[in-house]
Amino acid sequence: MSSVKNPLILRQLFHKETSTYTYLLACGNTKEAVLIDPVLDCVERDLKLLQELGVHLVYGMNTHVHADHITGTGKLKEALPDCKSVLGSKSGARADVYVAQDENVKFGNLALECRSTPGHTNGCTTYVLHEHEMAFTGDALLIRGCGRTDFQQGSPSVLFESVHSQIFSLPKHYKLYPAHDYKGVIFHIILLLLFLSMWHFFFPGFSVTTVEEELAHNTRLTKTKEEFIKIMDNLNLPYPKRLDESLPANLMCGVTDPVPS
């Protein structure tokens, strides 16, 4: 078998207000593309980038029903009628394509394997691009942390099992790309004040991690299950600021207008 990989175009995009990462992946040969976790506020940015790169969006995918921002998938579908929305089959929300464990989402010559990783929400799905040894974990696994489990069908016990069986079981060198990074933002603000835009030079690391790194250094998921449950049950985080508008909109693919009958 040839070891030459199908080329991948990968862009990591950031929404500062909610510290959300959106990923643009495209097959370098066919130019078919997917966006993982697009944000409504950033759709114009994403459309411009798709055009600049000359790629064709086939799927707007979400790792789960987000509670902190409205998904851009509905608006992307309006702008690009060939684009279909993708969500986990247990999400309880509207989508064109529902994916379950072990199914593949193909774009060009590449494919994302779907792994069900509930615990933050029921429908949470991790998308694994084996050919390029990377996975997009949504909120199931964050860099050195994980998604909260105190609403939206959250369960620390289920999340612990999901991460250990579906993410930590991947080869150790696989890169992991989360849906948020909150630590990076704190450094970003401090360093912006001190060094303007040179933060990448000083702290180049909070955009990606590996299975090996998280197995060794994740502050929550390296604990025993019992300790993990205790930590998660005592996070006492405030609810996301945009929860009340995000949840109902995301159950409808981010399209808030009434559905025509």
Ligand SMILES: N[C@@H](CCC(=O)N[C@@H](CSS)C(=O)NCC(=O)O)C(=O)O
């Ligand atoms: N302050 C943010 C929301 C922060 C938050 O609750 N993030 C969630 C993921 S979005 S529901 C989370 O799971 N955080 C885990 C953690 O340890 O912080 C806002 O108001 O949008």
